Structure formats: structure tokens, C-alpha cells
Amino acid sequence: MPSGRVHNLINIATYSVLAAGVLVATRQGLLTVTPAQALNFTLGFFVGTFLLSPDLDLAEGRVDSKRRWGRLGVLWVPYGRLFSHRGLSHTWLLGPLTRLAYLAVVLGLLVGLLCFVWPLFPLPALPPPASLKVLLPLLFGYYLSQWLHLIADGVRPDHGLRHGLKKVRRRF
Template sequence: MPSGRVHNLINIAAFSVLSGAALVASRHQLVVLTPAQALTFTLGFAVGTFLLSPDLDLAEGRVDSKRHWGILGVLWVPYGLLFSHRGLSHSWVLGPLTRLAYLALVIALVVGLLRYITPGITLPTVPEPVNVKVIIPVVLGYYLSQWLHLIADGIRPDHGMKRSLRRPRRR
């Protein structure tokens, strides 16, 4: 299993190759990329690589992506306890979603707690429905970063499916 640092290096190398290819392709007008799309893709990819790595399922221990959260890394300990290593958290479609859902839950809990403790506090609100043109590159960047991690782990896209298919049916 590659270490967190090796995973980061693999993702950075893949990103460099991809951005180089995208640059060449856009110079030859094979693809049209706006600076906003490139930026949001990069943002999604960086967040997926450094902050929301599948190895947060080990967050009850010492793990690279938990360290990047600094003091807030402790918020990922329950995630590490909830998900077994390389289980659902390392699946291709649902795995990345579990981390987003967990993060949304933690933010909702923190906001709820802050509102309860300090009723008069004004918290930043969620921005108006974000443009789809911005959301798609973020999601693509995030998922690509996750899939590179899974490929490096040697995990195939049907991970978890075979196991559930093999399970004997209960009557």
C-alpha cells in the first residue's frame, strides 16, 4: 500500500501531465477551457488529494490527510472509526461521497452548535445556487484525485460489488 506521501506524489505527477496535455490541447483549440474551469478543477483535485483522501478511514491513527487538517484533524477520528480501511470508503462511486457527506454533517453540527451557544451570531450563508459550469470541474477534479488513489492502491472499480454478490441470500 503506498504511503500518504507517495499517493500525493502520484497525484501531483498525474496532475502535471494532465495540465500540460490540457494546455497543449487548448493551444491547438482541441478543447476550450476557461480560467474559471481550470481553477475549480484544480481546487477539487487539490482538496481530494490533500484533505479528503480515502485513507481518512485510518483517521483514528496517524494519517497524512488528517495531518493536513491541523487541529481540525480530530474531527475525522469518528470517520476513521466508522469506516473499515479499504472498505466502502475505498469504493469508486460511494467512497468519495461518504467523505463529502461526513464533512457536510460535521459542518452542520458545528454551525448548529455555534447558533445554540451564541444565538445572536451571524454566520456566513451558503452562496446562491452555484453555476453548473463551476460545479462540474470541481466534481471531476475531486473524483479524479480519488480514483488515482484507488488505482495506486490496486483497487478496481467493482470493489465491494463482488463481495456483496457473493454473500449468500438470507431467507
């Protein structure tokens, strides 16, 4: 299993090759990518690489992704206790979703606590729902960064399915 630094280098190298390929394909008229789509993909990819790594399931220890959150890194310790390393958090579809859902729950709890402690705190208005043109590049960038991490760890796409079936077989 590669170190966090190697995972980051793999992702950065892949992003560089992918960006160069998209740039060439766009200039040759083979592909159309708007600047907003490129920015959203890049944002999702780098958030997934540097802040929401699959290794946050090790957040009780020294994990690069947790350290990048600074003092807020402590918020990821419960995530590390909830998910065993290379368990559900290292599945191809649900794993990345667990980190997004966990982050949403933590933010909701923090806003709720803030409203309880300081009832007159002016909360910003919720933004309007994002369109698929915004969400798809963000999610694609995020998921691709996660999948590169899992590939480097040697985790196959059927990882979650195989472990689930083993648990079912043990019960019968």
C-alpha cells in the same frame, strides 16, 4: 499499498501531465477550457489529494490528510471508526461521496452547536446554488484524485459490488 507520500507524488505527477496536455490541446484549438473551469478542477483535485484522501478511514492513526487539517483533524476520527479501511470508503463512486457527506454533516453540527451556544452569532448568508459549469470541474477534479489513489492501492472499480455480493452470498 503505497504510503501517503507516494500517493501524493502520483497525484501531483498525474496532474502535471494532465495540465500540460490540456494546455497544449487548448493552444492548438482542440479543447476549450476556461480559467474558471481550470481553477475549479484544480481546487477539487488538490482538496481530494491533500485533505479528503480515501485513507481518512484510518483517521484514528497518523494519516497525512488528517494531519493537514491541523487541530481540526480530530473531527475525522469518527469517520475512521465509521468506515473500515478499504471498505465502503474505498469504493469508486460512494467512497468519495462518504467523505463529502461526512464533512457536510460535521459542518452542520458545528454550525448548529455554535448557534445554540451563541444564538446571536451572525451567520453568513448561504451562497446561491452553483451552476453545473462550476460543480462539474470541481467534482471531476475531486473524483479523479480519489480514483488515482484507489488505482495505486489496487482497488478495482467493482470493489464495492464484489464485497456486497460476498455479504449477500454468505447470508444464503
